[in-house]
Amino acid sequence: MNSKILAEVIFAGRSNVGKSTLFSDLFGVEVRKGRKPGTTIKPNTVNLQGLQITDLPGYGFIYGVSREFSERVKDFIVHYVEDNCNRIIVAIQVIDGKAFTQIVERWEKKGEIPIDIEMFEFLNDFDFPVFIAVNKMDKVEKKDYLLNIVAKKMGMIPPWTNWKHKIFPISAKKGETENIRKALKNILSEKGFGGILK
Numbered sequence: 001m002n003s004k005i006l007a008e009v010i011f012a013g014r015s016n017v018g019k020s021t022l023f024s025d026l027f028g029v030e031v032r033k034g035r036k037p038g039t040t041i042k043p044n045t046v047n048l049q050g051l052q053i054t055d056l057p058g059y060g061f062i063y064g065v066s067r068e069f070s071e072r073v074k075d076f077i078v079h080y081v082e083d084n085c086n087r088i089i090v091a092i093q094v095i096d097g098k099a100f101t102q103i104v105e106r107w108e109k110k111g112e113i114p115i116d117i118e119m120f121e122f123l124n125d126f127d128f129p130v131f132i133a134v135n136k137m138d139k140v141e142k143k144d145y146l147l148n149i150v151a152k153k154m155g156m157i158p159p160w161t162n163w164k165h166k167i168f169p170i171s172a173k174k175g176e177t178e179n180i181r182k183a184l185k186n187i188l189s190e191k192g193f194g195g196i197l198k
């Protein structure tokens, strides 16, 4: 049933940040869920009129999953993006707004580059735009404070409001995704996939 892939939108992010929830909210199609983390690397894809939407496997350390598996996932993502960069028109990197600062601090204490930052820098080196979807904002109290930290860590000079074309505070679960939907719609329209988004 798969028609030819003319262009692609990818979702990347740590495990459990809400990639699949956002995917479903935006495109109105359920992607496979409930898959046990750490069991498969195969991405979930949907093809809509030649546009492939790809839910990449969650990266980063997952409790109960070996470090070796986490490394394999990261390698898979790097190769996947390199192999398909010519047809990718936008990458959506989802982060968990509630957990972000804690995770970043933990890595930095160990003297390592946090994987979300590493992934953003990797994605940013390609020609397609990279959106940062800061999800679970319904659980964040000091919203501007958090968003300024995200901007700074990702190499964008605060205030975050100067970066509203890159940083999108959302709550996928509550369907509060208007900002990213609009930006995505613009890109899809430019590329000839105007009718796809709700």
Ligand SMILES: Nc1nc2c(ncn2[C@@H]2O[C@H](COP(=O)(O)OP(=O)(O)OP(=O)(O)O)[C@@H](O)[C@H]2O)c(=O)[nH]1
Pocket: 013, 014, 015, 016, 017, 018, 019, 020, 021, 022, 033, 037, 057, 058, 059, 135, 136, 137, 138, 139, 170, 171, 172, 173, 174
């Ligand atoms: N509070 C809150 N919870 C959310 C939000 N979005 C997703 N969740 C919850 O976060 C959990 C993980 O969501 P998924 O969409 O499965 O996350 P994922 O990134 O696809 O996870 P993996 O497929 O394991 O990599 C679920 O329990 C969701 O209901 C949100 O905006 N707010």
Ligand SMILES: [Mg+2]
Pocket: 019, 020, 021, 033, 055
């Ligand atoms: Mg998922």
